[in-house]
Amino acid sequence: MIREYLENVLKEVALDIVIFAFREGRMEVLLLKWKHTDKYSLPGGRIRVDESLKDAVTRTVEERTGLKGVFLQQFQVFGELDRYAYYSAQQTREYLERALGESLEDLDLLSRTVSIGYYALVNGERAQPKPDAFTEACAWWDVHDLPRLLFDHNHMIVRALETLRREIRYQPVGQLLPEKFTLGELHRLFEVILGIPLDRRNFHKIVTGYDFLIRLNEKKVGAAIRAPQLYSFNFKKYYAALKEGVGL
Amino acid sequence: MIREYLENVLKEVALDIVIFAFREGRMEVLLLKWKHTDKYSLPGGRIRVDESLKDAVTRTVEERTGLKGVFLQQFQVFGELDRYAYYSAQQTREYLERALGESLEDLDLLSRTVSIGYYALVNGERAQPKPDAFTEACAWWDVHDLPRLLFDHNHMIVRALETLRREIRYQPVGQLLPEKFTLGELHRLFEVILGIPLDRRNFHKIVTGYDFLIRLNEKKVGAAIRAPQLYSFNFKKYYAALKEGVGL
DNA sequence: ATCACAGTGCGTATTTTTTACGCACAAGAT
């Protein structure tokens, strides 16, 4: 099955996807643990010869999370000759063979490839992580407390975060929240992405001034202290506002 | 020679480069005219198996302009299945055969490829455009007055411009100017990239407040009316400031 | 010579945006 798949994909181009979720006040990324090793990597994939780049990424994200229609953004192409940071090409080859449970001789999975880096913004509550054929676990990791990853994947995550931080005004970071959320959650989301504290009250004032936030007639149940007001997005208006750039 | 080159490059990945220059108050891009046709395209290239992506782009820009150390920025990967906008795959194949002067049967130049879009910011005075083996002309064109290009290259230029406009605070657009320039030229450069008028006097005030601008002890010679003051960049300080973002 | 003119160069208001922070109130935990 793996062989059949690999015969119908582009060989020189790979995809690596930094799938972000906001869970319990932290930014987390989805990592795969390779079978029969303690080595981790980003979820990735290949482009089938009969599908577009965008379709390939969408498919891969759906395979790993079960989610359709996820927001995706290209952030960088990685094209260095040597893309092995913590583990050498030789070691990586060994891990891959262990994970696949067979020899690689004729598969040629690790020869020169250029990798297209995407990040995805997903709702952590709805995602249902699933490992792929090479891997035995697929789980969330705090972006600030990651293991050493295979290839240049640690670097990729750093670059994805930098890009998201710089373009936060134009990117739908609200996609990281559940359908109904409190302003406190939105506030923490911005703080954790930007890495700086934002005044609670100013944030509240600015954000409630936007017409793409819908104040719902319900309050959060099971809240620790006090039932906070729930909000949701009018995504049509939200995306329109993002084109111009949404402050704070 | 073409064959030999094409045997040692990645087949599924192409490069297309939007080379910008600021010439006589206009933003211009370098276009190639294919031999024995009246069809145009962006300069492009391939990645040799033994060179990094960055080296490949740098080499291609140098081949087309004679310039070394040019500023380059990835802006998008184009991975649609059908990347033929104004001219069909069939027509494009015909033009390519005419340009090459031989049959393509075994060359397979037009099968499925993913193209990495870069833009370059070059000094229009120093660049010396040179056509490549496929093309008979290499010349500057006003970005607002372009012919219909092959593939999806018109779209690529639009996307490159949009990216440059949005990221102008972080990109070294000063690289588009000659070593010595007047504030008027810098002013027009920003206006033409942003597409909006900027108050002359405010611009002057803000920009002279930056310490990366060096006021030279000379004035422009041969100026129409009055010899204006010349400036140049302290590029080290300029690049440091760009990391934080340079206003206006 | 002098006058119109295009462009540089400097200054001062005004408006808008960002940042800082005071405080009332609501409701679960003890």
Place this chain on the structure above:
DNA sequence: ATCTTGTGCGTAAAAAATACGCACTGTGAT
């Protein structure tokens, strides 16, 4: 009741962006 945590509203100061007046300086036209 009272402590604590977080919502919600307001005002004030600081900073940045915008608007615009005007003097000066060379050059070409008259």
